[in-house]
Each structure stands twice: as C-alpha cells, then as structure tokens.
Amino acid sequence: MTERIFNFSAGPAVLPEPVLQQAQRDLFALPGVGMSVLEISHRSAAFEQIIAEAEADLRKLIGIPDNYKVLFLQGGASMQFTMIPMNLLAKGASADYILTGSWGQGAIKEARKLGTVREAATTADTNFNRLPASLNLDANAAYLHFTSNETIFGVEFQDEPEAGAPPLVCDMSSNFISRPIDVTKYALIYAGAQKNAGPAGATIVIIRDDLLERVPENLPAMLDYKNLAKNGSMYNTPPCFAIYICGLVFKWALNEGGLEKIQARNAEKAKVLYDAIDGSDNYYRGHAEKDCRSLMNVTFRLPNEDFEKKFVKEATAAGLDGLKGHRSVGGLRASIYNAFPKAGVEKLVQFMSEFRKNNG
Numbered sequence: 149m150t151e152r153i154f155n156f157s158a159g160p161a162v163l164p165e166p167v168l169q170q171a172q173r174d175l176f177a178l179p180g181v182g183m184s185v186l187e188i189s190h191r192s193a194a195f196e197q198i199i200a201e202a203e204a205d206l207r208k209l210i211g212i213p214d215n216y217k218v219l220f221l222q223g224g225a226s227m228q229f230t231m232i233p234m235n236l237l238a239k240g241a242s243a244d245y246i247l248t249g250s251w252g253q254g255a256i257k258e259a260r261k262l263g264t265v266r267e268a269a270t271t272a273d274t275n276f277n278r279l280p281a282s283l284n285l286d287a288n289a290a291y292l293h294f295t296s297n298e299t300i301f302g303v304e305f306q307d308e309p310e311a312g313a314p315p316l317v318c319d320m321s322s323n324f325i326s327r328p329i330d331v332t333k334y335a336l337i338y339a340g341a342q343k344n345a346g347p348a349g350a351t352i353v354i355i356r357d358d359l360l361e362r363v364p365e366n367l368p369a370m371l372d373y374k375n376l377a378k379n380g381s382m383y384n385t386p387p388c389f390a391i392y393i394c395g396l397v398f399k400w401a402l403n404e405g406g407l408e409k410i411q412a413r414n415a416e417k418a419k420v421l422y423d424a425i426d427g428s429d430n431y432y433r434g435h436a437e438k439d440c441r442s443l444m445n446v447t448f449r450l451p452n453e454d455f456e457k458k459f460v461k462e463a464t465a466a467g468l469d470g471l472k473g474h475r476s477v478g479g480l481r482a483s484i485y486n487a488f489p490k491a492g493v494e495k496l497v498q499f500m501s502e503f504r505k506n507n508g
C-alpha cells in the first residue's frame with residue numbers, strides 16, 4: 149500500500165485512518181447489502197439506516213437535545229452564509245455579526261445582500277490576530293453570528309460570546325467536534341464537513357426547532373430550512389457518500405472516547421507546536437495572540453518571506469505537506485485537526501528546529 153505522509157491541509161483535510169480503511173474495505177460492497185454505498189438509492193433501507201445512524205451518533209457525540217434538528221446539506225458552509233439571513237432575517241429586522249476573520253467577513257457580505265446587518269465587533273484593524281475586547285450588541289437583533297474558529301488566521305473563541313437575548317448562530321466549520329460544547333447556548337450551528345467531520349460535499353446544520361417557525365413562506369425549496377428539516381435532509385438526493393463517511397468519523401470519535409478525550413489530545417498536540425514557536429527566540433512568530441490561539445490551525449511567520457518559501461519547499465520534500473499559509477496572513481499554517489497524528493506534530497517541531505539551525 150502507498151505510504152501516507154503528514155497532511156497539514158486546512159481542508160479538505162486528514163481523516164482518521166480507520167475510517168479510510170473501513171471505507172476502502174466496504175466500498176466494493178457494503179456488508180449485508182451487496183452493493184457499494186456509491187450505488188444505492190438514497191431512498192433504500194440501507195441508506196436510511198446510514199443517515200439515521202450518522203445523525204444518532206452525532207447527537208450522542210455532541211449531546212444534541214431533541215428540540216434541535218440535524219441536517220446534512222450541500223453547498224458548503226458558504227451556502228449557509230446565504231441561507232441564514234434568507235431564513236432567519238425578516239424584513240425590517242437587523243442581524244449582528246462578530247468579525248474575527250475572512251470567513252466572518254464572507255458571511256456578513258452575503259447577509260448584506262439580503263437584509264440589514266451590523267458589525268457587533270471586528271478585529272480587522274490588527275489583521276484578525278485577536279478576539280474583540282467588547283461587543284456592541286443590538287438587544288433586538290434577529291441573531292448574533294460568529295465564527296468559532298477562523299481557519300485562515302488561526303483565531304479561536306475559547307467560549308461562546310455572550311449573546312444576550314438574540315439567538316446565537318455559529319460557523320463552526322473548522323473546530324466542529326474538536327471539543328465539547330453546550331448546544332443549548334446555540335440556536336444554529338453549521339459546519340462544512342471537510343475538516344473534522346468528513347469529506348467535502350456535506351454541510352451539517354444543527355438548528356433549534358423554534359427557529360424554523362421564522363422561516364418565511366415561499367423560499368426556494370432547496371434553501372428553506374423548514375422544507376429540508378421536514379424531509380429529513382432528503383428533499384432531494386443528499387450527498388450520500390459524504391454522509392456515509394461523516395457517519396464513520398462520528399463512530400470513530402465515539403470510539404476514541406468522545407469530545408473530552410479528543411479535546412485533550414488536540415490541546416496536547418497544539419501545545420507541542422506553540423511551545424516550539426514560543427521557544428524559538430522569536431525566529432518563529434505566531435500570528436494569533438496567545439489567549440485565542442487555535443488548537444486546529446496554527447499560524448506563524450518566519451524572519452522573512454524567502455525563508456518561508458524555503459521552509460515550505462523543504463518541509464514538503466520531507467513529507468510534511470500543506471504548510472503554506474493563506475496569502476492574507478502569509479507565512480505558514482499547520483492545520484492539526486482531530487485526525488492529525490501527534491507524530492506529525494513532533495516531526496514538524498523537529499523540522500522547525502533543524503531549519504532554524506541551518507537558516508539562522
């Protein structure tokens with residue numbers, strides 16, 4: 149079998165090896181079904197069971213109460229940037245957005261096309277390297293939107309912002325199922341699957357029932373939460389294979405001991421890397437301030453851009469792939485999602501130490 153290298157990609161990203169192995173084993177014919185998951189009808193009993201089990205396992209993993217619906221949709225997290233205001237921002241109302249990076253900016257940009265929105269806070273003035281010190285909240289806002297982990301800048305909320313009365317809406321794409329959360333603090337959570345949850349193609353939406361009451365009449369059917377919820381994510385053909393893989397990932401996460409265990413492991417891995425950055429006499433400089441450093445996406449710079457290019461090139465050659473940072477931050481980004489092995493972090497830290505010695 150082809151050997152695997154260490155994959156630091158921000159997403160699509162590394163998946164748990166046992167998941168890939170099971171998918172490979174069962175791809176030709178699902179046990180007891182005799183057909184591939186790629187071939188069966190989404191209306192078949194076999195697929196009904198796959199999606200029901202994926203949902204049940206996700207509910208168990210996160211602790212999703214009964215008064216929330218779980219939807220498996222298409223269109224990516226980006227489609228949610230549109231669906232949220234379309235469904236939840238009534239005419240004449242206003243929604244608040246906290247901007248801690250490019251994805252929050254993307255979300256508010258789409259919402260602006262559909263209604264009135266306000267910036268409750270932005271950290272753009274320091275190139276999104278921190279969390280806002282305070283929020284300027286509208287107590288009557290239709291909802292408060294935030295991005296729990298800004299994938300590009302590597303800035304992560306440690307806790308939910310205090311929303312007050314407005315329902316809290318969260319883009320959790322890049323730290324979904326990476327730590328325990330109290331779902332009851334949220335009205336809506338959404339996440340593109342392709343970081344911690346599975347492959348690209350499925351987007352998970354967790355929505356509290358009372359929000360469905362707000363959905364206006366006559367929305368396009370495919371953009372209408374009420375319609376999608378009523379049809380159990382199967383108004384049309386859902387992303388069957390992506391949902392199947394997500395289901396395997398949820399089972400894997402439960403088998404690993406659940407989100408507390410996974411969080412502890414994530415914290416341990418991130419500490420190894422941040423300690424290496426902090427202990428480098430400023431050779432490596434983290435982008436995010438220490439109190440909001442992401443456990444998922446570790447962003448850092450080198451003394452100059454030539455070194456950064458050289459680092460990426462040599463790291464890639466050494467089997468450390470996907471470390472080039474996003475152009476809006478520059479430098480490097482090591483994405484170390486749930487399934488990323490600690491051995492890969494250790495190898496990177498070793499590589500960083502040697503690179504510094506050779507390029508001091």
Ligand code: PMP
Pocket residue numbers: 158159223224225226227251295297298299300319320321322340341
């Ligand atoms: N939000 C966040 C936090 C993301 O990291 C991403 C993708 N990297 C998106 C939204 C957009 O997701 P998608 O490509 O699924 O539309």
